[in-house]
Amino acid sequence: MEPLTKEKLLSMYDALLKSRLVEEKLLDLYSRGDIPGLVHSAVGQEAIPVGATFHLKPGDVFTTVRGHIESNIVLGMDLKRMMAEFYGKGAGYCKGKGGEIHLCSPDYCNIGGRGLIGATIPMAAGAAMAFKMRKQPYIAMCFFGDGASNEGTFHEGLNIASIFKLPAVYVCANNQYAMTTRQSDHMNIRDIADRAASYGIPGVAIDGNDVIAVYETVGNAVDRARRGEGPTLVECKTMRMRGHYEGDPEPYRSKDEVLEWKKKDPLDQFARKLLEDGVLSPREAGAKRAQFMKEIEEAVQFAKEAPYPDPSEVTADVFYQG
C-alpha cells in the first residue's frame, strides 16, 4: 500500500470536498427540477468510495450501483461530461443513455452502475476472473450496500470469487437502510463482514466515515488481491443522511438518528484532522472550496447548454456493430 504522504492526504481531502460539493449541487438542482430521473444521494458516505478508490490503478475496474460520483472524481473523470450525463445530454459519458444510475467510463476504471442491486457482485468476479486468466496485475473493486448483501447474487458471487481466488475487493457501504428498511429488520446479524466466514475469506468491519480507515483497510484487501490471495469483504459502517431517493419523506426513521450521525461527518472529521495536524490551513481549505464551486458551476453550465442527443440515438447502440 502506498503511504499516506502529505500530498496524498491533501488529494484525498480534495476528493472528499469536491464529492460533497457535487452531491450538494445535485440535491440543489434536483430540488429545483433541473435534473431528470432520480437522485440517490450519498452525502455523508463519501469516505467509502474516496478511500477505496485511491487504490485503483489504470487497468483496474470498479462496478457499483448508481454512478459513484466520488470514485469518478478520484479517478479524474471530467465533471462537465459527468454533469451532462445527469442532464441527459449527448455530451454525457453515456450519451445520456445511462444517467445517474448507469454512469460509466471504462477509461476511468468505471464499468458501469446498475439499477438492480447485487448484480455487480458476480460481475466483478467475472472481471477479476478475466484478469487472472490473462495473468494481469489488475483487480476488480465492487461497491454495494447492506441491502445488496441479502441478494442471492451476493452469496453466489462471493462464493465464486473465493473458490477461484479471484483478485476482487468487495466494499460494502452499510448505511443501515435498504431503501426504507433498517438493517435490524432485514438481517439478523450486526456485522455484514461476518458473512465472509461462509466463503472462507477475510471479512473486516470498519468505521466507514473515517477515510483513513477505509484507505488502509481496503488497501490491505487490494494488496492481498494483487498478490493472488483472493477476495476480501470490507464492511464500511456509515449512515444514509438523505432519503433513499430525493423526495423520500422518510416516515420510517427519526431525525435524531441523522443528527447524531451528522457529528460523525466524514468530511468534517477529516478536515479537522488535517487542520490540527497542520497539513491544511483554513485559507487553503477556503480556496479549494471556491475553486471546486467554480468548476462545478462551469460543469452545470456546460451540461445545461449542451445539446440533447440526436433522436436517432433512441435505437442506436442496441447492438455492437464493429
Add this chain to the structure above:
Amino acid sequence: MREITYAQALNEALRQQMEKDPRVFLIGEDIASGVFAVTKGLVEKFGKERVINAPMCEAGFTGTGVGAAMVGMKPIVEIMLMDFITLAMDMIANQASKQFYITGGQIHVPLVIRTATGMGRRVGAHHSQNLTAWFLHVPGIKIAIPSTPYDAKGLLHSAVEDENPVLFVENRNLYAAKGPVPEEAYTIPFGEAEIKREGKDVTVVATSRMVHCSLKAAGMLAQEGIDCEVIDPRTLVPLDEETIVESVKKTGRLVTVDEGYQRAGIGSEILAVVMRQITSLKAPALNIASPNAPVPSSPFLEDHYMITEKKVAQQIRGIMGKA
C-alpha cells in the same frame, strides 16, 4: 462428407474457437465432466482454467461471464437446461443485453449463453421447457436455434465471433442426430433462414426439432397433394423476415411450429411479422406450439402434450379444407 452428431458438431465448434482465440473460455455446471457430451474432452485439452466447472449458481456464473466479457474475454456460459435460465434472468435480460446501450456504446458484451431444451423425457415441468420466446422480448440479445449438426456448428462459430450477447438454444433430443458437417471451421451468417423444403401451398416456419417434425408432416401431406414449404429461420434475432414474407406471398398460407408455449410465443412473433407486411391470407394463420400448460411428467400425458408430425399434418389439413 463425413457425418457427425449435433453434439459432436457443437463440440468441434467449441474446440476450434478455443484453439483459435485465447479469449474464449467455458463456464457452467458440470461441464468438465460433460453431462451432454457437448463439452466432452475439452477440459483435457484446454485445462480447467478454460473449462470451468462452476458451482450450482446460474446467476452467479452467468454474471461472472458477463463481467469477464465486459473486460474483453469471450466467455461461453452453459446453462444446462433452459428451465434453469430463469435463475439468471437479471444477468441476461438486464445486464448483458443492455450494457452496450446504457453505456452509450462504451462497453459491449461478447458473451454466448448455450442452453438446451427438449421435452419428451418424462422429466416434467422443470426439465423440459423451451423458453426462447422470453428472450425475443429483450432488446440487445441475439438468438440462434439450430436444427441440424451443420447449422449447430456454423451458428456456434458465428455466435462466438459475434461481439454481442447471443443466446444459443440447443435441443438435447437432437444431440444424437447425425448429419454432414465439414471438418474445417465455418460460419453461418445470422439472419439467414434456410428453406428446408420448397412448396407452393403452405409456408411452415419451424424451429429446432420442430423443423424435422414439420418436414415429416410435409412428407405425409405431399402424398395427399398438399405442398408445404418448410423454413427454418435458424436465428430469431435477427430474423430473416424477407424469406418468410416472400414465401407467404407465394403460398398465401402461414403455419408456425415451435415447442415453446403458444401464448406470446415464437410463433406469435412470426405471425405478427407477417401480418405487418401482408394484407390477406387464403386461410387463417396457424400457430402450432405447446399448450399453455406446464409440461406434465406422466408419459401418457406428455405424449398428449407434445407436438408430433401427425398433429402438425392434421392441423395443416384443417386450413387446407381437407381435414
